[in-house]
């Protein structure tokens with residue numbers, strides 16, 4: 184795991200070792216963390232790296248959305264204020280009755296131990312850790328409000344982005360998957376809100392973007408994604424107008440060059456393919472309701 188310098192007072196891990204990218208911003212009196220990685224073990228390593236680097240105490244952790252690859256390390260920061268948007272925090276009780284119930288987690292870790300013993304080892308002592316501070320639309324951190332957390336929705340209903348204004352750095356979280364296919368298959372995914380968030384980002388003074396997955400990028404990638412999403416939206420709407428059902432549409436995904444895959448990407452296989460299928464399925468359902 185490598186803590187990469189993003190700007191003079193911001194760092195990130197984008198090498199894939201944390202699953203979802205993580206980052207931090209150093210202010211005069213404190214250090215603020217953005218997302219917590221996929222497991223307690225990866226979060227522990229991440230925290231050690233920050234403590235060596237930042238020089239001010241870690242007091243706040245922002246959770247951008249509820250996906251496990253961003254929040255499952257939260258227990259390592261249980262001494263901090265854990266911040267999430269209200270709709271994101273509202274996912275916790277629902278998830279804890281279902282996929283995050285002690286029983287479900289035990290079964291999942293048992294399965295993981297069989298297929299990926301090393302991966303399972305990283306979850307030793309794992310406990311779901313809840314947000315301790317919530318906000319509705321936005322909140323700021325710092326004497327001069329250096330950090331802005333903005334609820335956007337899109338990738339998930341409770342989605343937020345984190346903007347470090349003095350150094351023009353944006354932590355875009357999973358609104359941006361850079362150099363890998365996007366996951367748009369969450370059941371709360373909202374393509375319209377996602378595109379609106381892209382438009383907002385394009386108007387903000389930003390020099391560098393820390394995406395949710397993949398290496399650092401800039402607004403050029405946001406512009407390309409916005410075009411791609413418009414193209415994908417038009418394609419899906421045309422299939423709905425042709426009265427095709429989801430099964431027929433997914434068949435076309437397998438065989439036709441449409442929907443286009445993001446630039447420079449080979450025909451996807453494996454995990455990438457399941458991301459496409461999941462994403463198209465969600466968008467089909469979404470646009471069919473409209």
Ligand SMILES: [Zn+2]
Pocket residue numbers: 248250338357366
């Ligand atoms: Zn996500």
